[in-house]
Amino acid sequence: MKPQNEKIFDSRTLEILLEESDPTVLISFFQMFLDHTITLWRDAEVAADNGEWSKVNALAHSLKSSSRSIGANSLGAAMLTIEQTTADNSPAPNQIKSASKLVEQTHTAIAEHLSVLHTRLPGE
């Protein structure tokens, strides 16, 4: 049976890209992604509230790449949609709203995976 969150988050992607299975290394990369995303997404929400759609466009582009690189596929797709919609400075309030929910779901899925990785640490 496939994990429920696989569409939102594919936990194998990072291991495959890095060719690395050390749980300590993977945990640090996932944690870095979570910290990075929280900051960038808050900036994107503020920029959207202020109607700064070109700034939203740049932030969505950055989040798209980092999301794809750790297997947050749905979030990567949502960021692509925002990037495309705001490319000519057009507003994308509905996409921002649905992406905010997806950011939360992605964080939950990654947090669950981090719990699993912690059980693989030496001495656990």
Add this chain to the structure above:
Amino acid sequence: MSNIKNIATQGQVTTIDPSTKRPVMRVVDDGPLYCAHVNLFFYSADSFQVLESYGCREVDLNILPEANVVALDLNMPDEDGIEFMHTLAALQPKPKLLIASGYEQAVIDMAVRTAKLYGMTATIGLQKPIDRKIFTHTAAELCSQNIAK
């Protein structure tokens, strides 16, 4: 060299370690996660010393000529990669260029053509996300190319 477990948490690596004779790769990318990826790619390969700049304006132009390969993002908030190619093209010798971007392949191909028009003949473009095998293989391929001065 840093411990492999600390690569994602060590912060930026910005200065050349004179004790190593490895060629230098300068990563210019606003994504700290991607910079950490590249550092990890070469940790065990031991083939490049990787320096990180989270954007074009962070690059120390005084030590930029010491970079054998520049891994360049295209979309960055301070100055985009295409603009930064002007700076790179003015260097002698011109660095070898690995363009790595989340844009679609057609945009990356256009950036590669632009770099070649600027005289950076040793340029390869890759679309993110990029796995370790492809990235290290491409960097090695770039290093093996002779460049016109």
